[in-house]
Amino acid sequence: MNAEPSGFRAGFACFVGRPNVGKSTLMNALVGTKVAITSSKPQTTRRAIRGIVHRPDAQLVIVDTPGFHRPRTLLGERLDSLVLSTLTEVDVIGFCVPANEPIGKGDRFIAEKLAAVKKTPVVAVVTKCDLATREQIAHQLLAVSALAEFAEIVPVSGQSGEQLDILADVLIKRLPESPPLYAGGELTDEPEQVLVAELIREAALEGVRDELPHSIAVMVEEMNPREGRDDLLDVYAHMFVERQSQKAIVIGPGGARLKDVGTRARQQIEALLGTRVYLDLRVKVAKEWQRDPKQLRRLGFYD
Ligand SMILES: Nc1nc2c(ncn2[C@@H]2O[C@H](COP(=O)(O)OP(=O)(O)OP(=O)(O)O)[C@@H](O)[C@H]2O)c(=O)[nH]1
Structure with a gap:
């Protein structure tokens, strides 16, 4: 039927x-x-x-x-x-x-x-x-x-x-007559890692909009359930900035800012995925990533 x-x-x-x-x-x-x-x-x-x-x-x-x-x-x-x-x-x-x-x-x-x-x-x-x-x-x-x-x-x-x-x-x-393109209930076909990276980037942008709005990119390197636990997800992510000076801004005095970003991002990810999350977030300098085709590809901006 x-x-x-x-x-x-x-x-x-x-x-x-x-x-x-x-x-x-x-x-x-x-x-x-x-x-x-x-x-x-x-x-x-x-x-x-x-x-x-x-x-x-x-x-x-x-x-x-x-x-x-x-x-x-x-x-x-x-x-x-x-x-x-x-x-x-x-x-x-x-x-x-x-x-x-x-x-x-x-x-x-x-x-x-x-x-x-x-x-x-x-x-x-x-x-x-x-x-x-x-x-x-x-x-x-x-x-x-x-x-x-x-x-x-x-x-x-x-x-x-x-x-x-x-x-x-x-x-x-204005849509053509067609059977459904996605299974019922599914809300997005973005890979979860991309959504998680976007949530981290959003948290990182809060409060530094004037200093580096376009200089932050986030990549989730790994996302795995913790071994022996079905209620905890380990997320390993890198936040890329373009210069050493930006790294200092993102990390904040004594690491306070990064810690705060991590906490807010983790809460958002937990709400999105409905599981507890351990977030390992590291800041890296990728020089001039916005102008470098290789780095852009690495961060998911394809030609
Ligand atoms: N009062 C009100 N504010 C809105 C409405 N839609 C968006 N905003 C606000 O307008 C701002 C921009 O909204 P976004 O949805 O991010 O706009 P956007 O067009 O996607 O922006 P870009 O991603 O920069 O292209 C945010 O502060 C929103 O809260 C609305 O219908 N009513």
């Missing part, structure tokens, strides 16, 4: 928009669990992290792309090519513009890029509506519709959850 009703839809969506417009928050709210990394600092999302919305009639796989930005380093270029290749591979794109800020150069820059991706429908998403008045929202809807041709425009709030069901409907309408 086939469990899926006929007309079941499944496919991929991604959200694009300039930094800080609420893409990660939106995806987390749609999926209903913390998968991507949110932070008040711009451009913290570096990887295409997927969350999956499971519904009786559909399965929506969300690929969270990093924000577009003008490339200055090799890392920047790679981020942009990642964004462009993602756009041609999905079934629908959500273009995010916040309700509470005027449309600017950055939004236009992205709208132009999207206009060039002809084969994928683009739904405009006006985000953070909880921060705007009704008049502001109405004004923004008009301004967005003047920006380009969109399949639809939906105002939402990732924070309050308002209109998220409508956004899901609108996106799902």
